[in-house]
Amino acid sequence: MVVVFDERSTVGLVKLRTKRASYEVAASLEEASRANAAFVASENVFSEITDEDIDSLFS
Numbered sequence: 001m002v003v004v005f006d007e008r009s010t011v012g013l014v015k016l017r018t019k020r021a022s023y024e025v026a027a028s029l030e031e032a033s034r035a036n037a038a039f040v041a042s043e044n045v046f047s048e049i050t051d052e053d054i055d056s057l058f059s
Contacts, residue, residue, distance in 0.1 A: 001022065
């Protein structure tokens with residue numbers, strides 16, 4: 001994360017807002033990680049289906 005501020009900002013304010021933003025970024029990344037894990041798990045279900053299974057459905 002990059003924080004840009006000017007001389008009007010105090011170091012304390014920058015630290016406070018940076019800390020808050022880091023929690024929000026961490027929460028977003030955690031949510032994305034869970035969504036990715038669910039997507040990968042759903043792909044595994046389909047990877048177990050073989051051509052023979054599909055052929056048997058339409059025979």
